[in-house]
Amino acid sequence: MYRYDRHDQRFIDERVAQFRDQTRRFLAGELTEDEFRPLRLQNGLYIQKYAPMLRIAIPYGLLSSAQLRTLAHIGRKYDRGYGHFTTRQNIQFNWPRLEDVPDILAELARVQMHAIQTSGNCVRNITTDHFAGVAGDEIVDPRPYCELLRQWSTFHPEFAYLPRKFKIAVSGSPVDRAATLVHDIGVHAVRDQDGEAGFRVLVGGGLGRTPIIGHVIREFLPRAEILNYLDAIMRVYNRFGRRDNKFKARIKILVKDMSIDVFRDHVEADWERIRGGPGAVPDEEVARLASFFDAPPYERFDGEDASFRAALADNRAFSNWVKRNVFPHKVPGYAVVTLSLKKTGVPPGDATSDQMDAVADLADAYSFGELRVSHEQNLIFTDVKQAALLALWGELKALGFATPNIGLLTDIICCPGGDFCSLANAKSIPIAESIQRRFDDLDYLYDLGEIDLNISGCMNACGHHHVGNIGVLGVDKNGSEWYQVSIGGDQGEHASLGKVIGRSFAAVDMPDVIERLVDVYVERRHEDERFIDAVRRLGVEPFRERVYAEAH
Amino acid sequence: MPKLIKDRAVVDDAWTLVREGSIDELPVTPVIIPLGLWQQHRDALHERRDVGVWLAPSDDPDALAGDVSSLSLIAVDFPQFTDGRGYSTARLLREKYAFAGELRAIGDILRDQLYYLQECGFNAFAVRSDRDAAQALRGLDDFSDNYQATVARPLPLFRRRPEADRDVATQSS
Numbered sequence: 269m270y271r272y273d274r275h276d277q278r279f280i281d282e283r284v285a286q287f288r289d290q291t292r293r294f295l296a297g298e299l300t301e302d303e304f305r306p307l308r309l310q311n312g313l314y315i316q317k318y319a320p321m322l323r324i325a326i327p328y329g330l331l332s333s334a335q336l337r338t339l340a341h342i343g344r345k346y347d348r349g350y351g352h353f354t355t356r357q358n359i360q361f362n363w364p365r366l367e368d369v370p371d372i373l374a375e376l377a378r379v380q381m382h383a384i385q386t387s388g389n390c391v392r393n394i395t396t397d398h399f400a401g402v403a404g405d406e407i408v409d410p411r412p413y414c415e416l417l418r419q420w421s422t423f424h425p426e427f428a429y430l431p432r433k434f435k436i437a438v439s440g441s442p443v444d445r446a447a448t449l450v451h452d453i454g455v456h457a458v459r460d461q462d463g464e465a466g467f468r469v470l471v472g473g474g475l476g477r478t479p480i481i482g483h484v485i486r487e488f489l490p491r492a493e494i495l496n497y498l499d500a501i502m503r504v505y506n507r508f509g510r511r512d513n514k515f516k517a518r519i520k521i522l523v524k525d526m527s528i529d530v531f532r533d534h535v536e537a538d539w540e541r542i543r544g545g546p547g548a549v550p551d552e553e554v555a556r557l558a559s560f561f562d563a564p565p566y567e568r569f570d571g572e573d574a575s576f577r578a579a580l581a582d583n584r585a586f587s588n589w590v591k592r593n594v595f596p597h598k599v600p601g602y603a604v605v606t607l608s609l610k611k612t613g614v615p616p617g618d619a620t621s622d623q624m625d626a627v628a629d630l631a632d633a634y635s636f637g638e639l640r641v642s643h644e645q646n647l648i649f650t651d652v653k654q655a656a657l658l659a660l661w662g663e664l665k666a667l668g669f670a671t672p673n674i675g676l677l678t679d680i681i682c683c684p685g686g687d688f689c690s691l692a693n694a695k696s697i698p699i700a701e702s703i704q705r706r707f708d709d710l711d712y713l714y715d716l717g718e719i720d721l722n723i724s725g726c727m728n729a730c731g732h733h734h735v736g737n738i739g740v741l742g743v744d745k746n747g748s749e750w751y752q753v754s755i756g757g758d759q760g761e762h763a764s765l766g767k768v769i770g771r772s773f774a775a776v777d778m779p780d781v782i783e784r785l786v787d788v789y790v791e792r793r794h795e796d797e798r799f800i801d802a803v804r805r806l807g808v809e810p811f812r813e814r815v816y817a818e819a820h
Numbered sequence: 821m822p823k824l825i826k827d828r829a830v831v832d833d834a835w836t837l838v839r840e841g842s843i844d845e846l847p848v849t850p851v852i853i854p855l856g857l858w859q860q861h862r863d864a865l866h867e868r869r870d871v872g873v874w875l876a877p878s879d880d881p882d883a884l885a886g887d888v889s890s891l892s893l894i895a896v897d898f899p900q901f902t903d904g905r906g907y908s909t910a911r912l913l914r915e916k917y918a919f920a921g922e923l924r925a926i927g928d929i930l931r932d933q934l935y936y937l938q939e940c941g942f943n944a945f946a947v948r949s950d951r952d953a954a955q956a957l958r959g960l961d962d963f964s965d966n967y968q969a970t971v972a973r974p975l976p977l978f979r980r981r982p983e984a985d986r987d988v989a990t991q992s993s
């Protein structure tokens with residue numbers, strides 16, 4: 269993974285010193301609440317329902333074991349012994365004290381981590397495919413470009429006070445595992461007719477209260493122009509994005525109001541001006557960044573490991589876990605393992621400090637000391653020997669991270685919701701738990717196959733409910749908590765937004781509602797047809813009928 | 821006389837800022853006037869070398885395209901420091917229109933924004949009158965460098981990182 273040189277280190281050290289002084293001045297009454305707010309937000313500090321919340325960046329989801337140990341330590345020393353991995357590949361701590369935050373940031377800086385621009389109206393953490401570098405279908409490895417964008421976006425002096433927050437995702441593969449179609453900017457590796465790799469650039473996608481799939485602003489961008497082009501997009505947005513209404517301030521609204529064609533004309537005109545200038549990225553820089561992501565020293569194996577195959581044949585529980593939680597690796601004899609943070613009874617995405625330490629040890633023992641965070645809020649070991657899978661499975665079971673449910677109905681994406689978040693209309697974690705409890709029969713879950721269920725506690729859609737095959741949104745009706753259900757959403761290269769099935773439900777009814785949706789699918793599916801495909805074929809109507817017919 | 825940060829020093833500000841007014845009421849001392857007034861009376865004011873123009877966040881710097889070589893001062897207003905449009909305005913004035921005179925940030929100008937403002941091309945800062953300019957001056961040194969190409973440092977760091985700094989030898993992969 270990327271390692272800081274003295275420049276990178278100096279920048280974050282200077283940032284810690286700057287924020288320490290800002291915090292001191294705020295506590296001394298020299299900065300008002302309004303003056304301090306944007307400063308603390310751009311250092312990850314949010315004031316939540318019960319306490320401050322600190323959101324720490326995990327750039328494009330990559331972590332070393334040493335960094336994870338530091339997170340565990342921070343959880344223990346400054347928080348209540350746990351953290352929450354988010355859908356933006358970050359981690360949040362819910363109970364730090366404002367006075368402690370400069371010290372926390374200093375501890376993070378020692379392991380090349382920070383909380384810079386994880387909140388506020390600025391460019392946020394760049395996200396990407398959690399299988400980057402090990403997926404067989406890659407056109408380019410997105411990680412060097414993510415690091416390039418991380419550096420470009422960090423302390424970008426022109427774009428620190430945008431109309432609203434700004435999220436960028438990068439995908440290096442045709443299969444989009446980074447939800448790039450629902451980001452402010454999506455960057456996709458593509459090849460032109462001559463086989464040259466470049467980027468397709470999308471703009472104006474997003475979830476939140478106006479969910480929109482991104483528009484293609486440029487079909488093919490030469491790789492060297494990525495920063496110049498993004499500068500041009502950001503500049504048009506910074507100048508013309510609405511600032512009078514925070515609900516209309518995202519770039520998607522600007523693109524819609526201007527039309528994508530007019531927006532594109534502005535961007536292309538500015539790009540023409542700066543194209544080929546100092547911001548053009550030399551090949552040597554990309555090569556320098558790529559050198560940090562060179563493959564680890566894999567051992568050589570010819571094909572599948574025999575002991576692994578034998579274990580698959582005589583251990584059904586193990587083979588179930590492999591089927592759901594293990595993904596093929598491009599190197600023979602290796603596998604990609606997802607640690608499920610979706611055990612029933614534990615808030616999705618949560619991990620305790622002890623678990624983090626244990627995972628760090630396992631990463632050292634099994635996966636070259638590195639791991640990843642996925643936007644589905646799970647952890648991933650990308651480089652595990654097949655021969656070691658059985659042993660690793662045993663260790664993960666003991667930790668509670670081997671629930672074999674990746675991609676299944678109980679692998680729920682869920683925001684912190686009303687238990688933690690002051691913006692929430694409703695709780696989301698207890699809904700996830702009640703659904704997980706209802707669907708506790710693993711055989712039945714396997715039979716159902718892949719179903720994404722996403723839950724958000726309000727319109728801000730941190731739980732990505734619009735792109736869940738089943739989406740649940742907390743709504744407020746006269747001060748009580750209700751849940752609106754949609755179906756037909758999907759992420760990835762066929763991204764689509766779910767359709768609301770009808771009036772909302774009380775919390776107690778939610779497991780029944782989900783069960784009825786699933787029943788319709790089971791009765792009417794074709795062989796090997798996934799839930800999302802059945803919804804696309806049948807439409808919303810049969811599902812709606814069943815849910816509301818039996819409800820009363 | 822009010823204080824101003826200019827070229828990294830606290831100095832007396834000789835210019836009067838006219839937020840709104842008519843041409844007849846302009847002082848005879850150096851004055852910064854709104855874009856609209858300038859556009860109406862450009863010809864009459866052209867003789868005066870001590871007239872500067874200020875732009876609101878929504879003003880297009882293109883409106884001064886023909887004046888950049890004759891104006892000695894352009895100011896950009898920040899009604900609230902959280903309104904970041906002026907950063908792009910400044911950068912366009914410097915990089916697209918090659919304005920070389922004094923570029924002054926006015927309005928809600930506070931210490932914690934000075935560094936980024938400087939990087940975007942401002943060289944003068946009319947710090948909000950209830951704050952101490954000498955204190956604010958330190959904000960210009962919050963950081964020692966940037967990753968990006970900026971007005972202040974036209975080459976991005978990746979074009980300046982000397983070979984010797986690199987932890988890992990460059991190799992193509």
Ligand code: SF4
Binds near residue numbers: 692727
């Ligand atoms: S979706 Fe709403 S409730 Fe959930 S974390 Fe985001 S803002 Fe909070």
